[in-house]
Amino acid sequence: MAALVQLEARLRGLREEYFRRNRLVDEDRKIAYKAAVKIQSWFRGCRVRAYLRHLNKMVITIQKWWRGYLSRRYFRKMIETAYFIMKMNFYNEMAVRIQKRWRGYYSRKYIHNFYALKKYLQAISMNNEIVRYELQEYAEMNEKEKKKKDLEKEEREKKYQARKMHYLLSTEQIPGIYNSPFRKSPDPMELLLRQSKPLSYRRQEATSPFTYELYDWPTCKRPPAFPTGEPLPPIGRQKPQGPFRDIAEVLRQRYKRLEPTLRVAASINSPLEKAREDMKREGWRNRIHDNEFLPFSSYNKNKKYDPSIHRSGKYGQETYGIKHFREEQPNKWLAGKDFQTVSPSIVLFEKLGKTYSKAGQIV
């Protein structure tokens, strides 16, 4: 028991000793363990780091080579595009030069041709000159014609006046109005009077009704009359060869109306008596009543009225004495037949009035 208590006392301390020794060992072990862990970890670390370094280096190499390859490829592409662009620029420039020349040429020739325009404008000016010149000529011609017409009209007027005033001509004894003795030479009017033919009293058929007097025909002021003036020359009659005059003139002269002078027209026997007779005849013609100075009405009271043949018939005009000269009363006829011709007809008498010769012409 004491041993047990001793053992127990030692046990207690055994336990602590045991615990202590274990603990020491344990701590030593822990320390050794920790040291080992540290060493090992450091070493593993080195190993891994070396491995990682190695990997890094490999990776760098790979990437280096890869990136170099990629860039070289890219670079080549870049060069190609740059070259291409250079080429295109060059081509563009050349194309621009060509187009520039072409467009300049085309627009100068076709779109706005300066020289053609200039020529055109010159042509226009020349044409204008020509047109102006011709119009000027035309205007002058018109004016001349108008003047000529006016002059001619004046001339005609003067000549007509001269013909009307022909009686103012000077005679041998008496100088006329226009031939004053104090003048050196006669007035031109005098000369005109000398040249002109006296106006005959017959109505002038000077104007043919078919001239275009502007207002007569349309407004029906004058009915159309056929021209009764000079006869026309025959159509197609050639002028005979030789020194002959113009046919129209000749015919005009040949068929000119007779305008005898007073001396010729008057009769040889005393013109005075003839004139008186003419007067009387004219007076008788123009008179309405023959018995001018009728006696008083009762003078004729006992006169029987003789009806004229126009009124003496029952119903107006009596045909006896005008239409027929024989009275026929058929109810008194014995036979119904007319007289018969017994003797033969005489041939000559049959032909009376029916021959073609002028001797037997019916008057």
Add this chain to the structure above:
Amino acid sequence: NSGVISLLRPLLLDVVPTIQQTAALALGRLANYNYDLAEAVVKGDILPQLLCSLSEQNRFYKKAAAFVLRAVGKHSPQLAQALVECGALETLVICMEDFDPGVKETAAWALGYIARHNSELSQAVVDAGAVPLLVLCIQEPEIALKRIAASTLSDISKHSPELAQTVVDAGAIAHLAQMILNPDAKLKRQVLSALSQIAKHSVDLAELVVEAEIFPVVLTCLKDSDEYVKKNGATLIREIAKHSPELSQFIVNAGGVAAVIDCIGSCKGTVRLPGIMMLGYVAAHSENLSMAVIVSKGIPPLCACLLEEQEDHIKAAAAWALGQIGRHTPEHARAVAVTNVLVTLLSMYMDTRSSEDLQVKATLKNILQKCTYLPALEPLLHDAPLNIMKHIVGQFSKVLPHDGKARRLFVTSGGLKKIQEIKAEPGSLLQEYINTINNCYPEEIVR
């Protein structure tokens, strides 16, 4: 007013034809004199009696009846409408088929007066079948009849293109074109007027008229001694030129421009107006034609017109024509400006007038926008109002930066001083131009 018309009415039905004719003639003369009398004739119910037995009557009665219709129809469209309702048109057409030229003339005259008023009446006349008869009348030898027929055709075709086409379809153009050569002045007036009324409506009609070979014969009409022949000739050329550049080109090639310019130079007054307008139309189409007008010496007569004429519309037309000539390129503007007409135009613009302003302003603007001829612009600097000044200064600002001699001239003539005196709003176009000009000069001069 004393019941004359009701007294004349029974005389129209008298047995003796001379009385009928004289009564009709009296009615005609009464109606001719006064509008009220014509109205009284219509209201007095005379027309049916006048027209009833017309076709059997003799020519003097027909003439007198047509005279009455003409006298009534000329006063107003309402009276003409009343005539149409009475059936006068058929009667007039019957009269036109008569042989006597006097009857035809009076009937054609009556138709002309009726058709003159408006297009419905013209259409009624055409529907009555008058146009072929009128074309036949034109071919007759009597000059008075030709005149009246031409005038009637002119009145019919002036209202609308369809009517003009109807007249053309009847073959009128060829005959009218032949009659241009006739020496009678009044006939030429009517013929030219008829052709211009036909040509004015559309390009096709104008081309038809041109195809009838009127050029260059028409140019001789511009030298005629009668004023109205010249005017109508110029009108015809104007109506043809205004439609298209090809027609204007044709006229220029035929020498028409020279003839018209001479015509303008030789006339005075309203007679010039169609010629001026013709030049404006030709120049408006293209710059080549405008240059052709300039080369034919067209500008001096136009300037003379501006200065001499009193009438407003002629001046406005001349201004418009100058504007059309000058607006294409600087060359054209220079040709216009050289004649110093811009000063005249400006003074006309400044003169307070109402309707002219638009033309002159537009003209000035058009010419100024292209004008680079500085000596002509300088006088304008001194007087111009602000809206014109803008353009003038703009032109200076375009030319001065490039031309040294012009800069020197500008300064010496006092232009720079004037520019400084202009007060413009900052930021406006005018201010920019002024700045541009000031930048051309060193600072000291500007001060």
